[in-house]
Amino acid sequence: MARHLIIGMGAAGFSAAETIRQHCPDATITLVTEEPYGYYSRPGLAYLLTNELPQSQLFPRSEQELDRLGLERVTGRAVCLDLQARQVVLEDGRRLSYDALLLATGAAAVPPPFPGANLPGVVTLDNLDDARRILRLARKAKTAVVVGGGITALEIVEGLRAQGVRVHYFLRRDRFWSSVLTPEESRLIERRLTHEGVQIHYRTEIGQILGKKDWRGRVKVAAVETKDGKLLRCQMVAVAIGVRPRLELVADTPIQTDRGILVNERLETSVPGVYAAGDVAQVVDPLTGQAQLDVLWPVAVAQGRAAGANMAGVPTVYRKGVPLNVTRLAGLVVTLIGAVGRRREPDGDLVTIARGDSEVWRGIPDVLVVHDEHEINRQRLVIKDNRLVGAVIVGDQTLSPLVQRLIAEQVDIGPILPALQSPHVPIAEVLRHFVQNGR
């Protein structure tokens, strides 16, 4: 009987387990996870922070459903791969044997680089324990400083506001998420944050985090000192400056890595029988030949399924779709599809890729960009060679399914290009008319 071993129980690991079970009713499937909670929705943590969800609601599968899957769950930390013996070694010395191995260890927040970052009260947001820690600190904190960019930084900012904490949000440069959003889109988000009571500090960086002993003699965060020497009192500091694929387990092994674990289109690493999927995997796109990182939940699910099928002996090629992320920024639903990024414009607030980001979004050259800029409901279309290659839809999402389809099916929109480029044209109307009438 085949032994399938999966390291990591996030979206990729769990999807792989479900897929293996579909194909192999009798196989042994073991999931190793560092967390005691089981499978939960990582993106749902944002809504735990805003009080929109209780913790108990984060689990998409009931205990009965999990029982039916017949998974063996091991709580522990994998520390070493013994590829010769086909075993994974856990921190407590246990050795788990496998016939097929999936590495779905995800990505972890880049640790804060400033002095004082190890003080209690300095947090990052990777998992449920981190979210619980943030909530616990927020109960006592009056003021917090948040640094970083992308979706995770805003999840923390908005979560802390919902907990009644006064938030100072530091941006190193002039605007929010400059590698993905246009200046106008950034301003819209910043205006709404300010309206929610968030104090944004532009061109501001932490120099150091200062601690102070409390009455029990324990040192805690008391203030931050900015690089230009200003002191700001606060009781917690949250940092979201990007994530890195967790590669510790494959260090000193023949498994090839770049920024992530390199895998082929069957999600197999350079070592046969060892697969990788999700945030840790860097997948070669057969169309471009480039290997890119996607730190996206739906991508992790799709990769997990493909890896699971291959592990179960059903040859399956993972076709990289157009990356899509839907998120909520300052209360606005925002859909990002395809190549929407600002051509390699560096993002001052992120040192690596952000959670909820895709390297595919770093724009492609020579594109035509058309906007429809209402105060809140906005659309941005990125067009190359008469085809839509990316879109950002902010606010009203009625147009999203249609745009998703036009991008995925690479429809020639040549006939409506002149109309789309005319000033003040309602993009939504032009696209709808085109889909209904072909012109």
Next chain:
Amino acid sequence: MGLLGSLFDYERRRSKALAAGRVVPDSSRCVQCGICSFNCPLGIDVRAHAWRGEPVNGGHCITCGECVARCPRGVLRFEQIPHSLERILSNTF
């Protein structure tokens, strides 16, 4: 028409409107956070429907719109039930 009659007429039109619509998910946008199921006043596991990409069908959903309004990612929307399906449902219930 008296007050009772107009109330009855209002209820009849309301039920017809409810039967004609249903909640439909776009599973590609869903991250299984569960806000939809949490806010359903009837305890329908909307998240499971979203995972399978299936409309929330059946007699329990009152199309109150809580799940549609609360979903932070625009996964759910109302859709008019196709005419034939509407007839089947009205015969069933």
